Amino acid sequence: MSIYIILDVVILCLFLIIGVPVPLCFAAAVLFLYMTGDFSSSGFLVSAGYSQMSSIILLAIPLYIIAGNIMSQGGIATRLIALAEVTVGRFTGGLGIVVIFSTAIFGAISGMASSAVAAIGSIMIPRMVERGYDKGYAASLVSCSAVLALLIPPSASMILYGWISGTSIIASFLAPIIPAILLISLFIFWNYILTRKMDIQSNHYENQSLSAWGSEVKVKTKKAALGLFMPLIILGCIYGGITTPTEAAAIAVLYAIPLSIYIYKEMNYKQLYNVLWESGKITGILLVLVFFASMLSRMFTMENVPQILLESFTTISENKIIILLLVNVFLLMVGMFMDDISGILLATPMLMPVMHGLDVDSIQFAAIIATNLGMGLITPPTAPILYLGGHIGKTNLKSMLTPTFFLLFGAYLPVVLFTTFVPEASLFLPELILGN
Template identity: 65%
Template sequence: MNSLIIIDALLLTFLLVIGVPVPFCFAGAVLVLMLFGDLGAGTFLIGAGYAKMSSLVIIAIPLYILAGGIMSQGGIAARLVDLADSLFGRMRGGLGIVVVITTAIFGAISGMASSAVAAIGTIMIPRMEERGYDRGYATALVSASAVLALLIPPSASMILFGWVTGTSILACFLAPVVPGLILCSLLGVWNVVLTRKMPVAVPAALPARKMVREVAVRTKKAGFGLAMPLIILGFIYGGVTTPTEAAAVAVVYAIPVSLYLYRDISWRGLGEVFWRAGQTTGVLLVLIFFAAMLARVWTLEDVPQQILDGFMSVSQNPIVLLLLANLFLMVIGMFMEDVSGILLASPLLMPVMQHAGVDPIQFAAIIATNLGMGLITPPTAPILYFAALIGKTPLAPMLKPTLVFVFLAYLPVVLLTTFVPALSLALPRWALGLP
């Protein structure tokens, strides 16, 4: 491998480790290549960056961010929590199950783990602490559950993966669904186990009639929010809209629901949501611009093939290759969030997956589960640190439950997704008629 490429990769890793914002890490790596590499004027790299930024598919991501922000500030998160609480809150460990379910649903609306942490964490962490849950545990559970946003469609991460690799976005949406449902179940089980000895206050059980009435009332209040992901996916898989157009429909739907039905947001608040969504989009576009430039140079230098050769020098056994690829993805996930990880890892590992006989649709599920696990895996764990800020708690009390979730929930799902192709391929094949 070219010595400059090795230096460049080490520089990128170093900048990520010391905490430089991710877009600037990629920008620094590109700058080194342009200054010291044999790239001529490097104008073709700028063209590569702009070509990626101008893709119509990319428009879907800021639209989903905007829709998630509107629904978060517009009261959808609170109503989802109230509905789930009426169903599960009166059992021991029930609030933990509420967290898992509501973050999965909200992740389907926002498509991003950080949005789910901010929306659900601000509501559920104080509520769980009031009922006797350890605050560090509650924060760890929110961060572990929020990663379900990568797996439950419509997922911004899967849009990016499909766009980068040229794989059907509709198939990528469906690929991680079954692994995501398995992960939901495991998180719920381990929540019950870990909260057995906590002094949790369990509300008294209601008579059946009162409980049915309460669930019905809260379902009615949360109904417009619950309908949102169903409308989005129904439009996409019904052939009514493309994923990008469905994102626009989501925004158009979210605004009147939040302003006039829920009335939890004002026009001024709506303007602030647009402003924050614009800031996030700006950062995302800078990241995509420089990541595309870096990927172009690394591809020209044949880095993906050299990674494959390096893996095969260890072993040519497909099982070993897949284990090495999983390790590579987990490390990437530990250092950067899912968007950056997908932009970097997808083109690098595609030759490895092809050699191991992995379908690109299955690779979508593999990369989603791996990067999701990396987001909460110490020592870097970007989502874990973000959740600690939201939960206003030190990292230390979060570590033990987080490690339980990583090794006993996420890791089994990663391995199942990697070595049982049917988990990620059956649903896309059934729904889309794929071979």
């Protein structure tokens, strides 16, 4: 591998570590490689970046971001959390289960794990601390649950993966669902184990009679019913073959706006403008990132980086299991240094030739890359989502480490290995629903 390629990767990682905005990190890597490499013209690189950026598929991502922000600001998320809390409030550690489900669902709708941490964490962490949960545990649980956004459809990460790899978007949505269910189940198990010795105050749901509790569930369900239709509309339209993921995202936005303004009346036009403005800024940053990441990917391909990577893996071992483990380690490292969007933009074109060489289906690789990058986002010492959770929860990383390691090694790692070495975990639903 050229020394310039290695230096380019070092520059990219170094800029990410010191906190340079991610699009500028990729821009710097593109500029360095262009100046040191043998590229006769920049025109084709700019064209490559623009053609990728102009894809209609990418329109789904800002629409899901808008829908998620409206959910947060318009009272939809609050009502869904209230319903989840009353439903599982009678169980030990019930508030932790609420966090797991609400963070996962909100992260999936908004398409971004960071949005889920900010929106759900700001509501649930203070509530958990007030009830007697350890603050470090509360922040850790929110952060670890937020990365389920990569696995639960409609996932912005899987939209990008399908677009880059040429895999069906719907198949990419379906592939990580079983791993996500396993991960949620393990999170609930560890929540029960880790909260048993905490001095958690009982809530009034635990002391209610079944009839009184049932009545309250009905009341909360009625209040949240219209909000519950939002994910049902999105998934129903996509899997029913009625709309594309992009069209379903547009329907979700059109549904959420009147619901928040005219029915729930928790959002006005000024707040809607602010939501659209903030979503527009996020979209602008994302498009700049896609532009430079696409250019860098094209340059890496021209420099035969994917083939060199495959040769490097096979030099270490020709055993498929060993190579897959090396791929997992590579993806984990990528996830530790980058957010999920950046990681998928960079890793997918680099590793697809490796997967083809191992006869790994691109649909299975969707689940492999999602679970690994998600694990990287919460793996110290970098752990970008973990740091964000600590900031939202006003606690330090040290207090979050113990519960995080339980969730990492007791939940995430087993699911990553299961997804990697049991193809049926990611291929069953696409084959069942799509007949792939």
